[in-house]
Amino acid sequence: MSATISRRQFLAGSAAAAGSLVIGFHIPFARDAAAQGMPAAPATPEVNAWVVVRPDDTVVIRIARSEMGQGTLTGLAQMVAEELECNWAKVTTEYPTPGQNLARNRVWGNFSTGGSRGIRESQEYVRKGGATARMMLVQAAADEWKVPVAECTAANSVITHTPTSRTTTYGKVAAAASKLTPPTAVTLKDPKDWKLVGKRMARLDTVDKTTGKQIYGMDLKLPGMLNAAIKRCPVFGGTLKSVDEAAVMKRPGVKKVVRVGNDAVAVVADTWWRAKTALDALPIVWDNGPNANASSAAFAEVLKAGLDATDAVVGNKVGDAAAAIAASAKKVEAVYSYPHQNHATMETMNATARWTPERCEVWTPTQNGEAAHAAAAEAAGLPPAQCEVYKLLLGGGFGRRGAVHDWVRQAVAIAKEMPGTPVKLIWSREEDMLHGSYHPVTQCKLTAGLDAQGNVTGFQMRISGQSILAGVAPQAIKDGKDPVVFQGLNPPGPEASLGYAFPALLVDHAMRNPSTPPGFWRGVNLNQNSIYLECFIDELAHAAGQDPLAFRRKLLANSPKHLAVLNAAAEKAGWGTPTAPGVFRGLCVTMGFGSYVAACAEVSVSNDGVLKVHRIVAATDPGYAVNPQQIEAQVEGSFVYGLSAALYGECTVKDGRMEQDNFHTYVPLRMNEMPAVETVIVASGGFWGGVGEPTIAVAAPAVLNAIFAATGKRIRDLPLKNHSLKKA
């Protein structure tokens, strides 16, 4: 089929073939690429859903997950290429669209790119996709030569008939391969035979990011496109009361003032700058609604009451912790808390939408194309089959662009008011800060008993606070329990398990939800849970008069993977050996997103209280390490994100709205504060863990424990900017 196939034909053809792998059916990627302003690819049939080989041997690998800096594009391509046995130098990638995935019975599986799942959850089927395509290509060559397929081998995109040394290339047999029935029995390589997976390969998407050519959502330009700026009621839950459209309609370039839903207003103009300045000049009256008096201070009291409430849901329980603690020689108790934070992606939320009564198209950076597609269809009032989403590269995601697609709904609602005209909605930084989906706010009371020898007898953690699922997916809450709340504190198992073996344990959660919308914020609940657990463990070690490393090792005796990363970080950092004068160390170990991580931080605190983080050694065991140089990049990046949060990250509510609206009040870490990071990859094999998030959670506790070692001060609520570290 030609690249000019109409979308109607495509959808009809796909519907007829629904339920099976559609081999040889050309998808109009070229047309979509052209729509995105990208060069159109020549029409070439796909070998299978994951692989297209062009006559010039270029291999196009389809990637369903979203690239947002974490390197998943390259890692997933490595996995497909490993099994495909293709020439890596000729590999390119492309995104299938959510509409195509829907039309083809989800042949590409889940598009969701969060929870550090990109590789760990799709590794098997993408490798099978590569292996299947290789088998079909080799079969096609064998058929052409009329020889048994077993006599043929493939490497580097070249197929060889071993007995005769005849060769051909993937590009030459791809068209024939695309017509074959895919094999059902597919054997994947033994990891010891990997040639590409596990190697320090360069990313596939770097060059255009160094020349300004890379198009992000914000950069998209479509013919006839208009631009929109938006303001939503700054008080959460408030609505739009009135707006004086006439006041701005005569401004240059202004086309329309649009009421968006019941709580926002947008100005559409020829340029974004004109839309934004007109919006700033627009008289708007809000109805602040029921949360007009909400404040972080008032909510902290609600959380505090939750620490002793009786309505808690149990997440992990061993024996009778309360009784064990009561019978102990020594009891230790502490209350910690963790604030709201904004993802603050460098590229603010944006989407371009074009709506007609028959069709809605959206171009947007999203971590979940399928969720964006569903949101677009709902806002468009059209069946999903009449909607399409084109994913663009994300200028940061960190969880903000995954679960909630509020900006997509807004963009479609605006475009709906201007049928046929593409409208690009860009949020200002201020809008982005005031309408995040914030890191949940919680407090935690920890109580433990120690016997006369300093052994833990019982351990209790009461978490009081916000549930992300209650905000973004309430249907996922069963019997009042949000299981995500207990990340890092779960019973032994493959996901976010607590490593410490306490003889008696109770972890429970009293759900308390403020008016602030919560979201999955890179590292999610592992962030604060690791602070609570790992700083309190340090407190216990101190109370027991024991070395924090030795104290942890004893409790991790039955958790070898936790122990291995802790040991790796401690040993590389030189735990127990002298530091430079004034430099102190702190430890942390945790498990989440399927991986085991630990860190040892080295800090100093000057007499007047200035903190310097000198060095961090971080160990990570993700099972298999697909691209070690990108794992290092993710680990380093995790400390920037985690230390930004620990040092400065706080969003506070006053009068129902967020107080922080730009980078002067919400300050990220900058280069001058960035410590040296040494990454130790302990890839123990046999499982697949995530990389992008777990290390965030060890940043703050390792530093806080080092601060205690340096100053004797226990910081139990973040960020650090609210505390004086000055020596008394």
Added chain:
Amino acid sequence: MAKLNVNGKVREYKADPGTPLLWVLREQLGLTGTKYGCGVALCGACTVHINGVPTRSCVVPAASVKASAKVVTIEGLSPNGSHPVQKAWDKLDVPQCGFCQSGMIMAAAALLKAKPNPTDADINEAMTNICRCGTYNRVRAAIKVVAGGGDTKSAGLSIQHADGSLT
């Protein structure tokens, strides 16, 4: 029509008084490599060179930039990505999401022109751009590679490129 000298060419544009240089570059001249991040000169994503000086274009009114002033954006730093800073950035895989990197590269190029062998303190002072992905240590490594004459292996990252080379 107002005029700007951008990337070696005199360009005419129309914009309302007070329109920042950033938005003239992005919306009138189609140079979207320069990014909007904060609008108040805090993040550096919009950094361009004006007469060689790294400048946050989101707070500079375009009308205040004389037609004789030489504006250089990421698109004009080199014709084909061959500026030593771009090469080092590429070979060390510095960018993650990449959104802040145009500004980072422009800031680094200006720093290295002013101080070909910057100290860590010089780098800290000049490189105040915000990166949320966390590329700071590779940014520093890449600046040092350029200062050291472009030996990308000196960064010790051991990255395998598709053409078989190692940096």
